[in-house]
Amino acid sequence: MTWSHRDGRWPTDGLSYGADYNPEQWSPDVWRDDVRLMREAGVNLVSLGIFSWGLVEIADGEFDWDWMDEIVDLLGENGIAIDLATPTAAPPGWLLFEHPEFRPVDHDMQPHWPGARLGWCPSNLVFRSYATRIARAVAERYGERDHVVMWHVGNEFGGGNARCYCDVSAAAFRRWLRDKYGSLEALNDAWGSAFWGHSYRDFEHILPPRGDDSKNPSLVLDFDRFSSDELLQHYLAERAVLKEITPELPVTTNFMVGAEADVVDYARWAPHMDVVANDHYTRSPDPLPQQDVAFSGDRMRPMTTERRPWLLLEHSTSGVNWQLRNRAKDPGELIRNSLSHIAHGADGVLFFQWRASRGGAEQFHSAMVPHAGEDTRVFREVCALGGHLRALAPVQGSRAPQARVGILFDDEAGWALAKGVKPNNAIAYGRIVRDWHRAFWRRNLSIDVLPPWNDFSGYEVLVLPALFLVDDDTARRVTEFADAGGTVIVGMASGIVDANNQVRLGGYPGAFRALLGAWSEEILPLQQGDRFRLDNGWTGTEWTEHVRIDDAEVLAQYSGGPLDGLPAVTSRTVGDGGRALYVSAALDADSIDALVETLAATGWSSPVAEGVETLERESAHERFTFFINHGTADVSVPATGEELLTGQAVDGSLELLAGEVRVVRSPLALRP
The missing domain is CATH 3.20.20.80 (Glycosidases)
Incomplete structure (x- = not known):
């Protein structure tokens, strides 16, 4: 060969x-x-x-x-x-x-x-x-x-x-800053360096x-x-x-x-x-x-x-x-x-x-x-x-079809959230993003975890979990997505700072205040071990906000505590049938799952069987459907075509043993 x-x-x-x-x-x-x-x-x-x-x-x-x-x-x-x-x-x-x-x-x-x-x-x-x-x-x-x-x-x-x-890196950093900002005036403004009197008068002073x-x-x-x-x-x-x-x-x-x-x-x-x-x-x-x-x-x-x-x-x-x-x-x-x-x-x-x-x-x-x-x-x-x-x-060479759900993930937003002093310095960016991913994943919904500069067209839902840093272009395109009929879910700690890591003024989340029709005047972090409860039974910890409504419907409000009766989750209809939800509180994974369940009336799929993950890849003429049984029980799943790992023909039903993977090939025009 x-x-x-x-x-x-x-x-x-x-x-x-x-x-x-x-x-x-x-x-x-x-x-x-x-x-x-x-x-x-x-x-x-x-x-x-x-x-x-x-x-x-x-x-x-x-x-x-x-x-x-x-x-x-x-x-x-x-x-x-x-x-x-x-x-x-x-x-x-x-x-x-x-x-x-x-x-x-x-x-x-x-x-x-x-x-x-x-x-x-x-x-x-x-x-x-x-x-x-x-x-x-x-x-x-x-x-x-x-x-x-x-x-x-x-x-x-x-x-x-x-x-x-090191000093070599410091010199290279200064060159990088000169290329990015062009002048000390622009750098000082972008950094808000007047705080503590740290305005720079010479690039050589920056470390x-x-x-x-x-x-x-x-x-x-x-x-x-x-x-x-x-x-x-x-x-x-x-x-x-x-x-x-x-x-x-x-x-x-x-x-x-x-x-x-x-x-x-x-x-x-x-x-x-x-x-x-x-x-x-x-x-x-x-x-x-x-x-x-x-x-x-x-x-x-x-x-x-x-x-x-x-x-x-x-x-x-x-x-x-x-x-x-x-x-x-x-x-x-x-x-x-x-x-x-x-x-x-x-x-x-x-x-x-x-x-x-x-x-x-x-x-x-x-x-x-x-x-x-x-x-x-x-x-x-x-x-x-x-x-x-x-x-x-x-x-080989086939591709996944367009996903239905897009979850925005940005390393820069994660860095900005994790470093420096915040209202709550124990927030774990990755855990929050995974909690939202889990709620859609367990329903067998196709998901892309995408950078915020990617094209949003084709998705039904955009989720912004703890997207702390948001630039103006991303804020604009998220709003346009909702105006065009999409569903946007803005999670806690999102849209708070701009591309320069400076706080957007006028209430949190500043990047999306107009879209959401709701905003918060104060962040109220919870102390270790404390929990909050909403009036519909949803619970969580770590982060709450004092939310005010301009033009939104309240889906859930706090029950008890200093925020009793105030909004925690809101929804606003926008544009051509779009919807913008604000989840201002750090819901736990089960509550996020329950929230996503409330959106299931749009016709979202459910697992073909408990514990079975189903995914598709497509070529020009064929579809490959992967059935992955993560559970401990044998199940039967609906499928039609040729099972590639065994070579067997499948006519309507496929037996899938516990822990087993099967892949069914079928003509592209034929739904499994």
Whole structure:
């Protein structure tokens, strides 16, 4: 089999399947066993060389390619394509010793010590020159190999160096500010820097937000934006080298998109990716890890162009090693997680890593080949998953149809909410967004978790959960969406500050006061352990507001406490049958679920069976319906077509065992 991306295809024939492969940890006799097991498992793509810099460039300008040549050849001989990394995530020891000045520095001006990953300052041009040099060396040596099908720049940008506060970064920050504002007058106005008399008279006086005392929130937010941009500039520098040498090969890097605000602003990075890729790991204490998988996929889709497929570059076969207590996945969970990512729009699933390490910082991280070897449950499930992905080859290239619900999610809004002093500094942005996602997800409603600058057309509902920072353009387009007949739900803590992180005056939420016909004059945070109750039985904690009505209907009001009888949830009819709801209180997940239930009269769907998630992908002529049974009971679901994993014909009803996934192919014109 020959592998080539020179015709512009997806990096692999059919769905991609594999892992990070780190053969440098093993002897060549193990490599032969690796490729045998890869072929048995159905692996067709590995990410190679991610942490190999110090093993190929053994001293400054001195290269040893022999072992890399051997493994690249061995993979090609066995029909396994390579997503080849620029190994810049982990600088070699000799480079860190010769240039300690590019180590990142924390907010207390303490340099990071060598020994971890991403031990470099994104603004340091000395490091960038070495990084682009090794990227060029790798591209020139391997870029013409037909089975090298994609470039993987670095690894998990921002995972260890999201913010650097050193003097080099400070100088770069000042240049960034000059480019953004043009003048000190504009900067002082945008930051409201007259407070505490901190108006700037010279750009050279501006420093990053060092230390842990209270800083101007506008400065902090701009430093977060700058930090994301600096990492992006480094990515683009490596990308430019790769595109110069192999313009036809796609270039990507692995995001870390989840429910919390990200370490960098991946949604703004996405246009620079030829293939948008993600790493996703569930958390051990999470009571609904299957919803976290769905949430991640629902965020990834809107980052792509025209809802094109994306790639999962890392997840785990079982337990990870970096949480307090690392839960092993239940039998079948590996397969359910993987096929859920496919159902949510991925055209490939890869793991970290291929073979579990004997030593090093991640020696107890699960892998496709466990420490116990191939005669294990995990490896048997790995092989079963490979067979499933081969059977699902027709799905490759299909796309999810237009979602009905859009949930606005913005890293900048999350940063602004999380940092600086707020009425309640315990608000968790990601938890709030997931509570709203859960209410729609459990009803099998198609959801996009989208950046606020995306097009809103085609959605029926827009939800703004804790969208603390809202620029004028977003506020205008949300209003236009409601005026055109859509339903908008504005959640607590939304629309409070503008793009400069300054409070919008005239009552909260200032960005949407006119749309909602309601506003609050004061925020009343609850103390730890306190709860509120509304007159319809809904409850919550953390956040309440003193709401006043201009032109809205009261759906629920406070019962008891200092806000007794005052509005908590309001609704206003606007435009051409549109509706704008204001949920000013921090409802708990069950109450959000009850609120969404009140909107179900519009004809929204319900689960086909309790615990069963149903998703669709479509090609030009076919529909692929995924049924994922997260429950513990066998169920029967309505379906008609061909079930791809078993090859059986389905005529009206499909038996779905507990924990099982089934995928039914049908003509596009035929509803399942």
